[in-house]
Amino acid sequence: MSNSKITKFDAADYLDSEETIAAYINAALEEDDPDILLVAIADVAKARGMSRLAKDAGLGRESLYKALAPGAKPRYDTIHKVLSALGVSLHARPNAAVHH
Incomplete structure (x- = not known):
C-alpha cells in the first residue's frame, strides 16, 4: 500500500496567464x-x-x-471592473445552436 498523499485540486494554481484565464x-x-461563472472569477x-484585485478593480476586499x-x-x-x-x-459571438 502506498502512502501517496492526494491533494485537493485548486484551479487557481493553473491560472497563470491572460489566455488561460480567458479560456477558463x-x-x-x-x-x-451564474454561480459557475462567479466561482470561476x-x-x-x-x-x-x-486584496490586489480588489484594489485594481476599485472595490473593497469584502465587497x-x-x-x-x-x-x-x-x-x-x-x-466588468473585476x-x-x-x-x-467579455465578448458576444453568434450562437451556432440558434437558427433563425
Whole structure:
C-alpha cells in the first residue's frame, strides 16, 4: 500500500496567464449557470490575490468576496471592473445552436 498523499485540486494554481484565464472564464460562461461563472472569477481572483484585485478593480476586499460568492447577484459594472482588472473582457459571438 502506498502512502501517496492526494491533494485537493485548486484551479487557481493553473491560472497563470491572460489566455488561460480567458479560456477558463469562457468555459464557465458556456455552462449557463451564474454561480459557475462567479466561482470561476473567484478562482482567478484567488490566483491573482484578492486584496490586489480588489484594489485594481476599485472595490473593497469584502465587497469583492461578497460579489463573487455563489448565489450573489453582482452588478454588471462590478463584473466588468473585476474582469478588466484581471486583463480579460467579455465578448458576444453568434450562437451556432440558434437558427433563425
